[in-house]
Amino acid sequence: MSDSYDIIIIGAGVTGCAIARELSRYACKVLVLDKDEDVCCGTSKANSGIVHAGYDAKPGSLKARMNVRGNEMMISLVKELDIPFKQIGSLVVCTDLSLRGGIEELYDRGIANGVPGLRILEAPELRELEPNISDDAVCALYAPTAGIICPFRLNIALAECACQNGVEFLFDTAVTGVEAIPSGFKVITGSSEYNASVVVNAAGCHADEIHNLVSSVKYHITPRRGDYMLLDRSCEGLVNHVIFPQPTSLGKGILVTPTAHGNILIGPTAVDTDNRDEAPVTADGLAKVIEGSAKNVKGIPVKQVITGFSGLRAHEDGGEFILEEVSDCPGFFDCVGIESPGLTACPAVGEYMASLVADKLSLLPKSSWNGICHDVKKPFEMSESERAELISSDPSYGKIICRCETITEGEIIDSIRRPLGARSLDGVKRRTRAGMGRCQGGFCSPRVMEILSRELGVPLDSITKNGGSSKILFGRTKDES
Amino acid sequence: MRADIVVIGGGPAGLAAAISAARFDPSLNVLILERDNELGGILNQCIHNGFGLHTFNEELTGPEYASRFEEQLDGLGINYMLNTMVLNVSSGSVTAVNSNEGVFTVSCGAIVLCMGCRERPRGALNIPGLRPAGVFTAGTAQRLVNIEGYMPGREVVILGSGDIGLIMARRMTLEGAIVKAVCELMPYSGGLKRNIVQCLDDFDIPLILSHTVIDIKGKERVTSVVIAKVDSNSKPIPGTEQEIACDTLLLSCGLIPENELSRAADIKINPATNGPVVNESFETSVPGIFACGNVLHVHDLVDYVSEESSRAGKSAARYVSSSNTSVGAEIRISTGSGVRYTVPSIVRPDELDSDLIIRFRSTGVFKDSYIDVSFNGPKKIHRRKQIITPGEMEQVILKKEDLLNISGDICVAISES
Secondary structure, three states, rough: OOOOEEEEEOOOHHHHHHHHHHHHHEOOEEEEEOOOOOOOOOHOOOOOEEEEOOOOOOOOHHHOOOOHHHHHHHHHHHEEEEEEEEEEOOEEEEEOOOHHHHHHHHHHHHHHHHHOOOOEEEEHHHHHHHOEEOOOOEEEEEEEOOOOEEHHHHHHHHHHHHOOOOOEOOOOOOEEEEEEEOEEEEEEEEOEEEEEEEEOOHHHHHHHHHHHHOOOOOOOOEEEEEEEEEHHHHOOOOOOOEEOOOOOOOOOOOEEOOOOOEEEEEEEEOOEEOOOOOEEOOOOHHHHHHHHOOOOOOOOHHHHEEEEEEEEEEEOOOOOOEEEEOOOOOOEEEEOOOOOOOHHHHHHHHHHHHHHHHHHHHOOOOOOOOOOOOOOOOOHHOHHHHHHHHHHHHHHHHOOOOOOOOOEEEHHHHHHHHHOOOHHHHHHHHHHOOOOOOOOOOOHHHHHHHHHHHHHOOOOOOOEEOOOOOOOOOOEOOOOO | OOOEEEEEOOOOOOOHHHHHHHOOOOOOOOEOOOOOOOOHHHHHHHHHHHHHOOOOOEEEEHHHHHHHHHHHHHHHEEEEOOEEEEEEOOEEEEEEOOOOOEEEEEEEEEEEEEOOOOOOOOHHOOEEEOOOEEEEEEHHHHHHHHHHOOOOOEEEEEEOHHHHHHHHHHHHHOOEEEEEEEEEEEOOOOOOOHHHHHHHHHOOOOOOEEEEEEEOOOOOOEEEEEEEEEEEOOOOOOOOOEEOOOEEEEEOOOOOOOHHHHHHHHOOEEEEOEEEEOOOOOOOOOOOOOEEEHHHHOOOOOHHHHHHHHEEEEEEHHHHOOOOOOOOOOOEEEOOOOOOEEEEEEOOOHHHHEEEEEEEEEOOOOOEEEEEEOOOOOOOEEEEEEEEEOOOEEEEEOOOHHHHOOOOEEEEEEEEE
């Protein structure tokens, strides 16, 4: 591998990987660096998994533009990249007649932003659509273009597609310095250095730190933590749309939504913190999630919780996406402050940033580019005859490893062997859902560890939960240590 | 594919049910479907002894206990399929998948549900904190140590004093780990007294009652947990926090019967047990589908699982062999004060072939109390018991002839003296 590139992208979250995929259309050499062991390890892995319609952001803002364009692009992207997605629509629910004006304001904003199909629903129609909506519900803003997506597959698929078109990825590689040099930039990562003509900063909660290495205009990100609770799939049908409360200055509030895989998700809270890397779930947060979600939806079976988690949003003090070439550092491009609706916006951000970079470097399109990328084969989403054929050609697709989500050995092997394949338990989990069900890996994790060990050719006790020093085991029982 | 009886699960319940069905009528074709790569279920990883005191009058390890059943299968002509996961159950039909057959359906005369239970995971306990490596359910850790032969931790805190947690406190200690404490949310242990003595007291491992874990620290691997005392509503009391340095947290906080298949088959579930509602024959609300073992209600002794499952297997065999349908009276068994649930909860006295065994658990700890059973007027049983705890299953036995002419419910209760 040469250490000189046309473009280095810092960060392998949805934003970095969407840019990488778009740039892979051009004849150029691209490297993506990430401090973690895999793609999708920061903000991209712990969020609501919502494709927003686009009525929230201020008209004219980049957030508004990227949201609406991202939502529009998502429809074809999910087909090209085989991403679980359902366009179920969203409802912003007003539970206090005196706040009805807020719903109308959102409607007007949505119209100004170019959001299609918006409608204000009165209580009877709302109740018909959502029988479990709060008795206090007065009306709601209905946005049919909102949807739910698997954020893991979105991120992983963007990366896989970029990879299959020649983009290189390096993991466990934290950027410690960026220096302007005559040919462009020197990107320093501990003991190694990589040169590039252009650097794209998509470093999520660390994007301000990366930016501040090269610019005299300083940015500041406040990580905003949000706690969530994920409920068992037996709760499916509780709500049929993404249910939001009316937004506040801290965000879109605590939502209740089905997930792309049929669970119910409630959350998030919004708590500003100074820790960019750790997002502990708090008892207080979980209590607020329960309380907040109950305001809009009645009878939420919170005892059916299968896991709680917490994510960090990269909130820049200005509250707007910063998507531009840094004014005092030509050739260095920022994607800073990518908080919600960042997941929705990522295809649009990818398109936009790639066009800026392509112009800068006068890049030419490749003669051949493959934008299609298939997910791990899922025998239990196939027709009977397809499944029978798959199992007879590869019997490992008939051996269930994860009982709760019905995930086979074949799927786990594929998740490890494919480009940018899984190297940890969490990597397998995000690619296949093994361990994501109601027993949370109690039964399957020892088996997934065995498969990882066998496929990667490493000892069982070197398998990690998510890279670094997150090893699961401490050697053999009878070893002297 | 066709079988007279399909037994779902080849653990202790499934083995006993299959054997007893085949014994009752050797002409029946009995098929066990097991999702793991061997029979025996959780017994395979229970390498400690203490199994079989009631059944065989000797102390066996888990694998020894299982092998006593497994070695009978061939002689009885019982078939089994391993690495086979059942996907769907309905009256007279079982759909499953494995590598050889792909997805296949077995039509059958009767089904015995023996899927066992799973452990309540961290996520379902709402334990705050980070999500590093080093948080395991006790049973997963037991598998890693006893089957895989690896150490999941060196300095361990255990939350929950269920039997698996107690057993693992001893196991980890014997393997050289330091078990710093076992914390229990309730003011009493959920495990058997003998396990508290043999697994904690004998190794000087403290059992800290009325405490829970309120924080897990460590970004990549657990570095410590914070425990706190809880009040009578199980809420942590501010100011009582203690941080314990450790690399591992084991959870033994309850077992959940695995009834996803049962629910999908519209089998009525008892919310107190999370298992099917069954009658004296262990038949569920769907005719021809029977349930026994930990999928029915969580047991503390495998001997009782075997005994109960033998009766369920026999009932299933009788169901397939005879064309008679019951027309006798159905009597409800209700839970009085102090009783959380009973199994069975319905009895048809005409269908009993011997005495009725009612198993139950208490709602709390009772000292110097009475177990009362009443029907048709005055108490039929009023038995003194020194101590009754939720961790130890209780039973009462009623004679068939006493039940033949009763009206109204049978009520099981605990009264304090």
